[in-house]
Amino acid sequence: AQKVTQAQTEISVVEKEDVTLDCVYETRDTTYYLFWYKQPPSGELVFLIRRNSFDEQNEISGRYSWNFQKSTSSFNFTITASQVVDSAVYFCALAMIYNQGGKLIFGQGTELSVKP
Amino acid sequence: NAGVTQTPKFQVLKTGQSMTLQCAQDMNHEYMSWYRQDPGMGLRLIHYSVGAGITDQGEVPNGYNVSRSTTEDFPLRLLSAAPSQTSVYFCASRPDRGRGETQYFGPGTRLLVL
Numbered sequence: 001a002q003k004v005t006q007a008q009t010e011i012s013v014v015e016k017e018d019v020t021l022d023c024v025y026e027t028r029d030t031t032y033y034l035f036w037y038k039q040p041p042s043g044e045l046v047f048l049i050r051r052n053s054f055d056e057q058n059e060i061s062g063r064y065s066w067n068f069q070k071s072t073s074s075f076n077f078t079i080t081a082s083q084v085v086d087s088a089v090y091f092c093a094l095a096m097i098y099n100q101g102g103k104l105i106f107g108q109g110t111e112l113s114v115k116p
Numbered sequence: 117n118a119g120v121t122q123t124p125k126f127q128v129l130k131t132g133q134s135m136t137l138q139c140a141q142d143m144n145h146e147y148m149s150w151y152r153q154d155p156g157m158g159l160r161l162i163h164y165s166v167g168a169g170i171t172d173q174g175e176v177p178n179g180y181n182v183s184r185s186t187t188e189d190f191p192l193r194l195l196s197a198a199p200s201q202t203s204v205y206f207c208a209s210r211p212d213r214g215r216g217e218t219q220y221f222g223p224g225t226r227l228l229v230l
Binding site (some may be wrong): 005009022031032033035037043044045047050052091093095097098101102103104106107108109 | 145152156157158159160161164166172175206214215216217219220222223224226
């Protein structure tokens with residue numbers, strides 16, 4: 001079965017701390033795609049990153065970095081030097097490319113609160 | 117480009133009423149989808165469409181209908197609203213370069229069924 005687990009329901013940090021959001025996925029497919037989305041308090045879903053199963057290179061974008069490890073089926077997201085504007089719910093998602101038109105399976109989300 | 121737009125932003129319905137949630141995109145994407153977001157459950161697929169005239173069911177289709185008469189529009193209809201349909205609804209679209217392409221979401225419609 002395809003599944004995404006974000007075990008951390010809520011995380012609270014103080015500004016400038018580093019924080020890592022965990023994402024563990026399950027799939028039997030050899031080709032798949034993983035995503036992270038941000039949902040700020042305003043409610044929209046903002047795309048952050050997409051990664052395919054054949055590319056295990058870590059990625060860094062400013063204060064954001066992602067660590068993809070197929071061996072542990074994890075796709076973790078780290079925010080360095082967190083800021084108040086990073087406060088949001090973050091969703092990890094897995095694309096089922098062989099089923100239902102490529103639907104996204106979402107984790108339950110991690111609510112990050114960054115306090116000044 | 118406006119991207120993916122949804123109307124209304126917020127709606128209150130009484131049990132048994134019907135309504136249509138509107139979704140439009142101006143990116144010429146063939147694939148469009150509807151998800152609902154409930155607390156602690158992430159987002160779940162309701163219906164999707166791979167092009168005009170083609171729709172199919174997702175994970176939680178009961179109580180909802182869709183149609184796709186144009187590439188741009190993908191409305192979601194609630195035939196007889198129930199309190200269990202209280203949720204936030206997101207429409208999304210995706211470029212046609214493959215099923216692993218990124219889906220871009222609209223701003224959402226918050227629905228309350230009393």
